[in-house]
Amino acid sequence: MNYYKADIKTNDWLKSNGISVKHFAKTDSQLLKAQKIAFNLLKHHLNLLSTPQIKTLRVYCAQMASDKKRNKITDNFVYKVLNIGTKINRQLFKANKEINNS
Template identity: 50%
Template sequence: MDELTYTIQTRTRQDENQTSTWLKQQGISPEHFAQTQIYLLQAQKVATNILKNYAKLLEQNQANTLNNYLRAMTNTKKRNKLTQAQAHKVMNIGTQANRKLFKQHRQKR
């Protein structure tokens, strides 16, 4: 193996590790990333970020909905049965939390 090939392979491994780390921080499994519909991944990211950072803005039933969605995303059979409507419900909860956050931010001024 020549030096150029070694350098390329090393850089590729570093990039893949960075990508995997970022995906995990967003609540997305790198192993299932390529096989999952994009709208499901977007909803998973929203659910993870809202629960991690702004759970206090959620009502109990909204938090339960997000937790149930995240649990379904970790199970392959359940993930395959998730619909676009369920993903939209999660994203709508994220939008509501974002509106509450913005309203709080405006009141602080």
């Protein structure tokens, strides 16, 4: 596989996870991890989220989309998003375990 095809696949994967290719190299890894989690939760597991959780995730995604606001995201806000992701992951694991045990 040549580098051009690899770049295209990488860019497609980043876009499918809600991460901006343009800002990827300049953004902290924790922010990117939280961005991926927030985007995927809003895209695939909206039914498991409460209204405050949805609001938090949408605000986080909106702040990540803005250059000025991205730099002002605090660690506490990032951890809040990561904790929501962990909570939903536990719910999914529990539901999957119940399905497999039936």
